[in-house]
Amino acid sequence: MRNIFRPFALAGMLLAAAGSATAQSAAATSSKTDSLNIRKLYDEALLRGQSYANLRDLCTRIGGRLSGSPQAEQAVQWGKTEMEKIGLDRVYLQEVMVPHWVRGAKERARATGAKGKGIDFNVCALGGSVGTNGKLKAQVVEVKSMAELAALPADKVKGKIVFFNRPMNPAYVETGRAYGEAGDQRRSGASEAAKRGAIGALVRSLSLAHDDYPHTGTMRYEDGVTQVPAAALSTNGADQLSQLLKADSDLTFELEMACQTLPDVKSYNVVGEIRGSKYPDEIITVGGHLDSWDLAQGAHDDGTGCVQSMEVLRLLKATGLKPERTVRAVLFMNEENGVRGGNKYAEVAKSANEKHLAAMESDGGGFTPRGFNIEADAATVRKVQRWQPLLQPYGSAEFNAGHAGTDIGPLKGQAKALIGFDCDSQRYFDIHHAATDTFDKVNRRELELGGASMAALVYLLSKYGL
Numbered sequence: 001m002r003n004i005f006r007p008f009a010l011a012g013m014l015l016a017a018a019g020s021a022t023a024q025s026a027a028a029t030s031s032k033t034d035s036l037n038i039r040k041l042y043d044e045a046l047l048r049g050q051s052y053a054n055l056r057d058l059c060t061r062i063g064g065r066l067s068g069s070p071q072a073e074q075a076v077q078w079g080k081t082e083m084e085k086i087g088l089d090r091v092y093l094q095e096v097m098v099p100h101w102v103r104g105a106k107e108r109a110r111a112t113g114a115k116g117k118g119i120d121f122n123v124c125a126l127g128g129s130v131g132t133n134g135k136l137k138a139q140v141v142e143v144k145s146m147a148e149l150a151a152l153p154a155d156k157v158k159g160k161i162v163f164f165n166r167p168m169n170p171a172y173v174e175t176g177r178a179y180g181e182a183g184d185q186r187r188s189g190a191s192e193a194a195k196r197g198a199i200g201a202l203v204r205s206l207s208l209a210h211d212d213y214p215h216t217g218t219m220r221y222e223d224g225v226t227q228v229p230a231a232a233l234s235t236n237g238a239d240q241l242s243q244l245l246k247a248d249s250d251l252t253f254e255l256e257m258a259c260q261t262l263p264d265v266k267s268y269n270v271v272g273e274i275r276g277s278k279y280p281d282e283i284i285t286v287g288g289h290l291d292s293w294d295l296a297q298g299a300h301d302d303g304t305g306c307v308q309s310m311e312v313l314r315l316l317k318a319t320g321l322k323p324e325r326t327v328r329a330v331l332f333m334n335e336e337n338g339v340r341g342g343n344k345y346a347e348v349a350k351s352a353n354e355k356h357l358a359a360m361e362s363d364g365g366g367f368t369p370r371g372f373n374i375e376a377d378a379a380t381v382r383k384v385q386r387w388q389p390l391l392q393p394y395g396s397a398e399f400n401a402g403h404a405g406t407d408i409g410p411l412k413g414q415a416k417a418l419i420g421f422d423c424d425s426q427r428y429f430d431i432h433h434a435a436t437d438t439f440d441k442v443n444r445r446e447l448e449l450g451g452a453s454m455a456a457l458v459y460l461l462s463k464y465g466l
């Protein structure tokens with residue numbers, strides 16, 4: 001067990017890097033100051049944290065907030081109001097046009113075998129899917145991979161619904177890797193099926209949980225390929241359909257979905273800023289995404305990232321640790337089905353010739369913090385890694401090179417480092433994009449420890465630069 005109440009033990013660990021006796025004592029002093037200041041940030045977060053109350057507000061008063069929806073608009077106003085309460089130097093909205101896909105009436109699905117016995121399935125449309133324009137009715141062909149689909153004879157696919165049923169690999173400890181590897185089914189399954197003459201796609205939910213909740217998520221149609229409806233089955237539902245097909249491969253599947261894409265809507269990124277006391281032109285961004293899927297409250301995805309980012313600014317204010325470089329919290333709009341907010345933020349930064357030092361994102365849930373993934377050149381990664389000992393007492397010192405985040409991705413090449421807040425990943429995909437991503441799944445302390453660890457690294461970045 002790690003003792004989180006002994007930050008001073010660190011000072012000695014940093015001395016090895018210092019050369020002369022003077023340098024050693026200077027390093028010891030600044031390291032001691034840093035560990036005390038980081039302790040202050042944690043104390044403020046754990047004793048007087050605001051992120052949990054903010055998350056409750058966002059999740060239970062506004063709830064799901066898909067881009068273009070009235071709830072997304074409410075969330076923008078909510079974010080602005082809450083940031084204004086922190087007493088920042090500047091709070092503003094950054095306009096961005098976003099896609100507007102709507103689910104419509106609850107989807108319906110039913111499998112009927114030769115004996116005429118129907119079984120209902122709990123399904124949800126994948127984000128971006130076309131509707132079924134009434135009832136879609138066809139036989140089903142199950143595949144585990146794109147290669148298997150490609151190898152099927154034409155008559156086995158034509159006029160049918162392709163059922164993609166490859167589970168996320170449970171052997172991976174890093175669940176994000178399993179998600180990434182299974183994701184092709186959801187993202188491009190519909191177009192791959194349509195290319196072979198299929199009239200619809202069913203996709204096993206990208207989840208490691210065995211339950212009855214279908215998980216939505218974005219999908220994309222390939223240009224020039226017929227757009228066929230695509231829906232997700234829960235993991236239990238996928239197992240059940242697979243069993244039914246083994247007993248009766250001629251069963252008929254009926255699918256009814258009313259989803260559609262409407263014209264783009266004007267929306268906003270919400271930005272709050274503390275101006276740097278010494279280097280105001282050097283900017284550190286910390287953010288999460290404000291939009292969520294419509295099925296739940298968007299608690300872990302990504303309400304937690306939003307309230308943690310706002311909390312970073314509040315912690316700096318409340319502790320009186322004035323950042324030497326400018327720190328901006330950004331609540332990005334439209335990560336889920338377009339990344340328009342992230343693209344707009346980078347585009348504006350570029351055209352304004354802003355100098356971005358680093359950008360951090362929290363979008364892996366509000367679970368127990370582990371550390372950070374750093375996307376930068378090797379020398380910069382090493383620079384960030386020298387702060388590892390300062391986060392060690394808080395269990396947040398795994399600093400690895402790796403993917404940082406979707407919304408800050410467009411800043412690559414402009415910011416010296418992209419940094420992804422990294423937390424325990426075991427439960428994230430159980431609830432990700434499903435009706436179960438609700439406020440009650442978030443643990444207060446885990447959320448607060450995450451916000452504090454982000455604030456600690458932002459404090460160090462703002463003090464030392466890169």
Ligand SMILES: [Zn+2]
Nearest residue numbers: 301302335363
């Ligand atoms: Zn997310």
